[in-house]
Amino acid sequence: MSERSGGAGAEFPTAGGRVRGRSTGGVTAVLGIPYAAPPFGTLRFREPRPAAAWDGVRECTAFGPVAPQSAELPGAPVWRPGDEDILTVNVWVPDGAHGGALPVFFWIHGGAYTFGSSAQPDFDGRALARAGLVVVSCNYRVGFEGFGHVPGFPDNRGLLDQAAALRWVRAGIADFGGDPGNVTVAGHSSGAGSVACLMAMPQAAGLFRRAVAHSVPSAYHSVELAMAVTRRIAREAEVAPTARGLLSAPPEALVAAADRTAATCRTDPVAAVHAFDPVLFQPVVDGEVLPADPLRAFASGAARNVDLLACHALEEYWFLHAVGAVREVTTEQDLADAAEALRLPAELLDGYRALLPDAPVLDRYLALFGDARFAEYTTRLAEQHARTGGRSYLARFARRRGTARPWHTADVPFAFGNLDAAGAAFLIGGPPDDEDRALSRRMLSAWAGFAATGDPGWPAVTATATPVRSWAVPCDRLASCDATALRALWRDVPFALMRPARPAPPAG
Template sequence: MTALRTDPVASTPHGAVRGGYEDGVAVFRGIPYAAPPFGPRRFRPPEPPEPWDGVRDALAFGPTAPKPPYSEAFAQYLSDPTVPGDDCLNLNVWTPDPAPGARLPVMVWLHGGALTRGSSAVPVYDGRAFARDGIVMVSVNYRLGVEGYGYFPDAPANPGLRDQLAALEWVHASIAAFGGDPDRITLFGQSAGAISIGALLAAPQAQGLVRRAILQSGPPEAGERDKVRRMVRRMATRLKIPATAAAFAEVDRELLLRTQGEVGRLSSPVLGGPAFGIVVDGDLVPRDPLEALTDGGAAAGVELMMGWTRDEYRLWLVPGGLLERVDRLGAVALAGAMARCHVGSDVPRGYRALHPEAGTAETVGQMVTDHLLRRPLHRLADARPGSSYVYEFAWPSNLPDLGSCHALELGFVFDTGDAPESRKLAGEGAPQSLADEMHGTWVRFATDGDPGWQPWDATHPVRVFGDGAPRTDLGPRDAELSLWTPAPHPPDPAPAPANGTPPRGTEMRAVVRRLRLPGAVRRH
C-alpha cells in the first residue's frame, strides 16, 4: 500500500510554514519576510515580521503592494493581479525537495513594472518549471511607486530596494530549510527588476549574498533625484500637503495611488519626465551602481548573464496606436529622442544610414533602446570579460506589430507559454522548442555558471534566441553603438518642427502630451 504524501512543512526564522504539492513540486506561497509596511512603518525601512506559534499555512499568494492598474491599452497585453491586504512584504518558494541538506541551486526572481506595478502573483512567473528542473525558485513582492521609491527629506530613500535586500537576506538565512544552497543564489529579474539587481549587486550590504545574476532588459542605474523629487512635489501640490514622508503617511492609499497616476502619466521611455526610481542615497546606494560595478570594486566575483529583446520599444509604442503617432510626428519625435539621449543629429543620421528602410518610430525606438539598455550593458560586460554572457531575444510575437518586444521573453524563460497570461503578449502557437532552449539556458547558468556559449570578450559574442536556430553572433549591434561618443557631449540644435521652434523645455512637454505616452510603461 502506497503511503500518503503529507503536506511539506519548512522552518523559517519567524515560524514554521506549511505548503502543498503541485505537479510533484512543493510550493509555499505568501511567506512574510518583513512586517506590514503601514501605520508607523510607512515609508520606513522594512522590519522583521512578528514571529508566530505553530505552523502557518502558506498555500495562497500573499497581498500585493499598493499599485494602480494598467490602462486598458496595456492591460490587453500585460497581467497584473491584485491581492488585497497589508502584509505585502512576502515571498513564494517552489522546490523539488523541501528537505534540509538537499543543497540545490537557488534562483530569486524580482519582477518588473516600472517600480510602480507588478507582483510575484503574475501567472507568467510560476516557478514550477524551475523546480521541475532541480532549482529552488523564490519570487518576491516589494513596495512600489511612492510607497517604495518616493524621495523625502524625513525618511530613508529607496525603501522598496531595502525590501528586496531584506528578502535576499531572508533567502540566504532560510533557504536551506527548503532544500536550497545559500552559497548558490542567482538573482534574476526583468526591466525594473533587473535595474534593482544592479543596485543590489553594488550595495555594500549585499556583498557575499549572491553567486550569479541575470539582468533581463534592465541595466544597473540610479535615477536623478530631482526627477523623483519632482514627482513627490507634484503629488504634494495636488494633495495640498507638505512634501514629507510624515504628511504622505497620513494620506489614504487609494487617494495616493490616484494622485501618483495623474502626476506620472506624462513620463515615457522615449522622452523621459519625472518618474520614480532608485537614487543614490549614500547608504544602500552609495554611488551610481553602473560605476560601482564597472570599476571592479563591487560584486567582483559574481558571474553575470544579461541581454535585451530586439524590439524592446514596441511594447512602449504599439498599445494605443503610439507607433503610428510617432511616425506621423517625424522630426518632432526624433528631436525629442535626441534630447532624451543627449545626442546630436549625427547619431540619428548614422542609424538611418545603417537602416535606410526604417521609419521614424523604428529609428527612435532603437536609439532609445541603445541609450537605455544596450550601451550600459555593453559597458558592464566590457568591464567584466570572461565572467559575463550576453544574449538577444529575437522571436517576434504572433500578435500584430509587437515584434520581439519588451517582456516577451518571460513566458519562454519560465516555460509558462501555455498560460493565458503569456499568450496575451505572445499570441497563439509560441514555439515550445524556444522555451526549452531559453529555460534550459537559465537553469544551466544558475546551476554551474555556463549558459552554453563563450563569455564576453573583444569579439562581443551575443547569443541570439528565436531568430532561426540558436546561434552566437559577434558584435550584432556594434555598428549602431559605435555611433555614440564615449562621453556625453552638447547636442547639435534639434531639427525644428513646422513652426520653427525646437522642442525644448515647455515645448518638449507639449511633445510628450501629443505622443500621450503613459508613465505606466517607462519600464515594464
C-alpha cells in the same frame, strides 16, 4: 531539515514559524511567507523590519497581497486599500529534494518600479524547479511607497525590501533544500535594474553569487530629481512635500496622484518630470543605499565577484508603444526633441536614419529609444563587468514569428517555461508552436545551468570581445564578437549624459 510527506501538506520550518505548502506536478509551492513586517503605520517609509512570528503551522497556499498600485494585470491579484502584509516570499521546491543543497534562483519582478508582483502567472516557478532549482520570488514596495523621496526617510525602500528578502533566503533556504551559498538573483526590466543595483549595494554584498538581468533600464534619479518628482506628486495629492504631509496621505491617494502625474508627462513635455519618459520612479543614487549607478559601480569593480548573465530584446520599445506607455513620436522634430530630452547626440539620429533609410519616424524613434533605454545599457553592463575582472555573458532575444516582434518582456515566459500562462499569448504574439517550446527549453536550460554552475552554455564576454547568443527560432545563433554597425554608432556615447535635460518645475 524540512519535513516532507510529498503531495499536499508538506511543511517547512522558517524563522517566523512553520509553513505548509501544496505539491502539484512534482513541485511543492509555498506561497506568501512573510519576510518582513507590514511597512505601514509607524513603519511606513522606513527600512524593512523583521516579521512577527506565528504559532502553529501557517497555510501558505496562496500569494500574499501585492504592494500599493493601480495596475490590474492578467491572472494576477490587485491591490486593495487596507492590504498591508505585502512583504512576502514564495518558494518552489522540487519534491524529493530532501535538503539536497540545490542552487537557488531568486526572482525580482519588473513593472517600471511602479507596479507588478510575484504572483503574475508567467513568473510561476514550477518549470525551473523541475530543472533542479529552488525558486524564490518576492513582493516589495513599488511606486511612491518603495521609491518616492520622503524627507528624513531612506530612499530606495524597494531595494532595501529586496535585500531583506535575500537575507531571509540566506538564513532559511537550507530548510527548503536550497544552498544559501549558491544564490542567483534575477529580474527583468525594473527587476533587472534592481538586480544591477543590488550588485552595487553594500547592504546586499555577499547575499548572492550570480545575477541574471534581462533588459536593464538605463535611468536613475539624482536626489534632486527625486525631490522634484515628490513635489509634483505632493501637489497633485494636495499635501505638503514634507514627511508629515506625505505620511498624512494614505497609500491610495499617492497611487492616484502618481498616476495623474504620469499621465501629464505623456501629454505635456513642458511641465513633465521627464519630457519623453513618463516613468516617475527610479532608483535614487543617494550615496548611501545606492552609492553609484550600476555602470559606474561596475567600472570601479564593485561587483566583480558576482557572475552576470545579461540579455535584452532586439525591439524593446515596440512593446511600450503597444501598451501606450510612451509618447507618440511621428515627426522629425518630435524625434529631435526626444533625443534632446535624453541628451542624445545628433550623430545618433543621423546614424539611425542611415541604417534604417526606409523606416518611418516612429520606427526609428522606437529603435533608438529601445536601445538607449535598455539594449545598449544592458550590453555595456556586461562589457564593463568583464573589463573590471567579473565574469559576464550576453544574450539577445531575437525570436520572430509572423508579426510577433522580439520586444520587451517577450523573453520572460520563454525563460520561465510558462508559454501557456495567462497573458503570455499577448507577449509572445499568439499561442506557442513546437519551435517556440523548443526555444523555451533552451532558454530555461541556460538559466538553470548558469544558476548551477555559472556557465549558460556559450563563451563569456572578455575585455576585448563580446560574444553574444541570439535566442531565435528555428535555431539560435552565436556571434563571436558583437561588432555590428549599430553598436558602432554607440561606441562613443557616454551614458552618464543620458538623463532628462529639464527637471520638473517646483510645485506651486
